[in-house]
Amino acid sequence: METHTAVVHYALEPLAVELREIPVPDVGEGEVLLEVGAVSVCGSDVHQAHKTHSWPVNVPVVLGHEFCGTVARIGRGVRGFREGDRVVSETAAEICGECLLCRTGRYNLCPSRKGFGYGIDGAMAQWVRVPARCLHRIPDSLPFDIACLCEPHAVAYQSMCVNSVIHPGDLVVVLGPGPIGLLCARMAALSGADPLIVAGVTADGPRLETARRLGATRTVDLQQEDLDEVVRGYSAIGADLVCDATGASRPLEAALRLTRPDGQVIKVGWSPDAIALDMNPLVQRNLRLQGSFSHNYPVWERVIHLLNRGLTMPEAIVGMRAPLQNWREAFDAMHDRRVIKSVLLPNKQ
Ligand SMILES: [Zn+2]
Numbered sequence: 001m002e003t004h005t006a007v008v009h010y011a012l013e014p015l016a017v018e019l020r021e022i023p024v025p026d027v028g029e030g031e032v033l034l035e036v037g038a039v040s041v042c043g044s045d046v047h048q049a050h051k052t053h054s055w056p057v058n059v060p061v062v063l064g065h066e067f068c069g070t071v072a073r074i075g076r077g078v079r080g081f082r083e084g085d086r087v088v089s090e091t092a093a094e095i096c097g098e099c100l101l102c103r104t105g106r107y108n109l110c111p112s113r114k115g116f117g118y119g120i121d122g123a124m125a126q127w128v129r130v131p132a133r134c135l136h137r138i139p140d141s142l143p144f145d146i147a148c149l150c151e152p153h154a155v156a157y158q159s160m161c162v163n164s165v166i167h168p169g170d171l172v173v174v175l176g177p178g179p180i181g182l183l184c185a186r187m188a189a190l191s192g193a194d195p196l197i198v199a200g201v202t203a204d205g206p207r208l209e210t211a212r213r214l215g216a217t218r219t220v221d222l223q224q225e226d227l228d229e230v231v232r233g234y235s236a237i238g239a240d241l242v243c244d245a246t247g248a249s250r251p252l253e254a255a256l257r258l259t260r261p262d263g264q265v266i267k268v269g270w271s272p273d274a275i276a277l278d279m280n281p282l283v284q285r286n287l288r289l290q291g292s293f294s295h296n297y298p299v300w301e302r303v304i305h306l307l308n309r310g311l312t313m314p315e316a317i318v319g320m321r322a323p324l325q326n327w328r329e330a331f332d333a334m335h336d337r338r339v340i341k342s343v344l345l346p347n348k349q
Pocket residue numbers: 042043044065066151152
């Protein structure tokens with residue numbers, strides 16, 4: 001049997017992740033086999049490895065949902081793709097195709113959705129099996145080690161440009177300068193947010209510097225400065241939009257407090273912690289509290305365009321490129337905030 005090397009999350013315990021030799025998947029009807037070109041490490045991969053995640057995981061499972069590659073084998077009934085095509089893949093590996101959400105194109109919210117890397121084998125491997133409906137062709141001018149970043153870009157686009165409305169000149173605050181927070185800040189900058197404030201802790205220093213490169217007009221070290229005061233310095237009534245991209249629950253309280261009456265809070269980061277929260281500001285100030293989860297077809301087409309045009313400055317967030325064998329180093333570098341984003345190159349010698 002043909003085998004390949006994969007990063008496998010094998011048990012629901014902290015650090016139960018290792019490299020394994022496993023069988024190369026067969027392709028069924030409507031599926032293709034991709035030779036993985038690049039797969040970026042997501043905060044969620046690191047959370048799974050440390051057992052600090054908020055979603056059910058089917059172990060054993062191959063990690064990795066931010067990936068692109070070359071079509072290598074084609075299953076029966078696949079149309080529109082040929083061997084050798086360069087593609088990125090969406091993450092909804094399994095959907096029902098029948099429910100209201102699937103039928104209205106919002107299959108990212110299908111109750112039966114299973115994603116790569118936790119529900120279905122992902123792409124931290126030499127090969128990955130993907131339903132052809134997940135694929136988007138990418139231009140030759142877009143290298144794999146950048147194209148794999150489509151997924152986090154799609155998360156940020158969905159939260160700032162689909163689930164939120166930003167008008168030029170809006171005061172926007174982003175809490176949490178991790179990869180998603182930084183990309184949310186970039187989407188806000190592209191949408192005309194000004195002022196654009198990004199806040200983090202002292203250990204986020206280099207990330208806040210990156211936030212300024214990506215268009216933040218002001219960054220705040222929460223351990224040195226009072227964010228409320230900074231925001232009120234720009235607008236006495238508060239921010240038009242606050243994006244909570246921290247991987248925690250507690251900052252939602254600050255997000256609600258910082259938002260102006262009739263403004264919006266968008267929550268994109270999550271954690272397993274349940275908190276008690278005063279909901280009165282939500283009612284009293286007529287706020288909109290919106291969650292944002294995943295993304296769908298039009299968002300992917302849009303971010304492929306943005307990435308190909310260089311409009312999101314993806315190089316600013318990639319701090320490490322490594323072979324699959326160095327997956328642990330790539331995870332640790334993100335976990336310890338030494339890099340914002342690591343990219344694994346499973347088939348590069
Ligand atoms: Zn991700």
